[in-house]
Amino acid sequence: MTEGRSTDTRERILDAAETLFMAHGYDGTSMRLITGAAEVNLAAVNYHFGSKGALLQEVFRRRLDWLNAERLRVLDDLERKAGGKPLKPSLIVDGYFGTLLRMAQDEACGGVTFLRLLGRTLTEPSDFIRAFLANEYKEVIERYKAALFKALPDVPKAEIVWRFHFMLGATSYTIAGTDALRLVTDWQIEDADANDRLDRLLPRLMSFLLGGLRAPLPEFPDNA
Amino acid sequence: MTEGRSTDTRERILDAAETLFMAHGYDGTSMRLITGAAEVNLAAVNYHFGSKGALLQEVFRRRLDWLNAERLRVLDDLERKAGGKPLKPSLIVDGYFGTLLRMAQDEACGGVTFLRLLGRTLTEPSDFIRAFLANEYKEVIERYKAALFKALPDVPKAEIVWRFHFMLGATSYTIAGTDALRLVTDWQIEDADANDRLDRLLPRLMSFLLGGLRAPLPEFPDNA
DNA sequence: TTATAGCTAAAATGAACGTATGAATCATGA
DNA sequence: TCATGATTCATACGTTCATTTTAGCTATAA
Known part of the structure; x- marks a missing residue:
């Protein structure tokens, strides 16, 4: 084989x-x-x-290409079944965030390790990785945003964008899983293994995200 | 004066x-x-x-000492007025997150710069800064958690802790303000100056957080 | 067998890092 | 005025960094 050793080395480096x-x-x-x-x-x-930076990009590409393709596939599927009618917000949210968390349960896709790396990096703005991630996410975000606009026609678009943003934040921070304050909250959470905790995290997070997404619209103080 | 040059140098370094x-x-x-x-x-x-690490701690201490004292003061005030009765969740959430965002509008307290640094660092776990932040937040978190337990007696405590966690995430990520995906979402937000945006961010975030906090409890799949 | 391409090994390069040192400068109190 | 302690200064030290280089190894193709 002309590449047996090589692919092995590459994979070991990426892992x-x-x-x-x-x-x-x-x-x-x-x-x-x-x-x-x-x-x-x-x-x-x-x-x-080629370089350390290119290695980081490849670490992300290896997982994100699959993840975002899957997200698009799920959304395509939902929209096909709906036949032009708006989707339920819960389905859209699950398509985006549920797909992410379910990926983490598949060890072949990097499991929780990649999930944490992603959560961490989304708030760590090295210029070059920001540009890379922005491009990697471009299509998916656009599609899901459009689906939410359609699903919630009475909610101002700016409000939806903000809430999508808040949802991203809650999710990223949670999956980063290394936040400084976890030490403080004497974590009386069940000590099951990682997969068990992940099983229950998804419904928990989903309830929270949907509650936030469907919350009453804010009222702004008059500052005219 | 025995310290004119010195304090000036210290402040300039901290800024x-x-x-x-x-x-x-x-x-x-x-x-x-x-x-x-x-x-x-x-x-x-x-x-x-003394060292670079000690400088980072001092950067945080300068702001956090005031912030967390203010949070405790607000909570004390609320509990005193309530006279032993449970507080409204919205007041608790505002006491914690509202105090933070209002601090950012006071340029003398570091403004948005410190807010972003805080949001970023909460997900950036250098061991030594994790330990420092955990200690710095210990009392405040404990008090606010207890207030939430009392305010929501029907909600399992584990669920409240998780949702507090999600709220922290949404807030941290938002105030970090440098997330990679902001580039993607063609930000059709009003182009007002930073303070104006901050004015409207607080009600927006608060609606979202409270919606999430009060969302229906999740149902877990049977995995017995 | 020999040439070639793919890959690894080990060492070296130059830059940047955090920190330490000792002399120079300053403000202050006797 | 002058001695003293606090602060600033220029500079050097010892590491560690990402990267490059040069040589050697291994397997396929002619």
Whole structure:
């Protein structure tokens, strides 16, 4: 085989990088740490990916391509079944956020590790990764936003965009799972294994998101 | 005066560090960048604060001491007026998150810059800063959690903790304000100045948070 | 077998990092 | 006025960083 060793090295680097970027952030993770954990030579990253930044992009691309394609597939499916009629908001929210959390239960897709890395990186704005993620998400966001506009014709579009934003925040922060304040709240949550907790997280999060999405519209103070 | 030059240098360093940590993260901000922006000598940080890590802590302490004291004061006030009866959830949520966002409108308290730094750092878990923030928030979180338990006696405590967590996420992510996906959503938001946007953000966020907090309880799939 | 391309190994490069040092400068109290 | 302690300054130190280089290894194709 002409690439047996090579693909193995690439995958090992990507797996190690995913875990380490999640744990220590991009700047906090050195090439020596990555190649050490992957048990490959220091130069292998630059040979296979070109640079550290390109490696980070590849870590994301490996998972996001699948995730966002799946999200589009789900939405296509929903819209096909609805035959032109507006979708229920709960279905749209589940298509976007449910698909994400369900991916985390599939270890072959990176499991919770990638989920945490994603949540963390969405609030960590290195310029080059922002541009990359924006492009990677462009189509999906556009489609889901449009679906929400259609599903909630009486709600001002600006309000929907804001609430979509809030939902993204609640989800990202939750899946980052390493927030500083978790130490404080003496976590009387069930100590089941990660998959069990993930099972119950999805309904919990979904209730919260839908409650927020359908909340009464805010009233602004007069500042004319 | 025995400290004129000194306090000025300290403040300039803290201001510069606050802005730069916000923009580039902790690891991404070098001492040379900080001291350059503050127009002080490179050695000044180590002289006045001891180390880069201690500087970061001081950046937070300067704002958080006031913020969390104010949160406690507000809660004390509410509970005193209620005279032992449970508080309305909206008042509790406003006491916690409203106080935070109102602080951002006071430029003397750091304004949006500190708000963004806080939002960003809450998901950026350097071990030492996690421990510091956990300690800094300990009392406030405990008090507000207890108030919510009392205000919502029919809701399981675990559920309240989760939803408090989701609220923290939505808020942190929003105030970080630098999330990667903002580029995507062609932001048809009013182009008013920062304070105007902040004026309307608070009611918007509050509606969302309360909607989520009061949402119907989730139903879990049977996995017995 | 030999040439070639794909890949790995080990070492070196130059830049940037946080921190430490000792001299210079300043304000202050006797 | 002058000695003193606080602060600022320029500079150097020892690491660690991402990346590059050069040589060597392995497997396929002619």
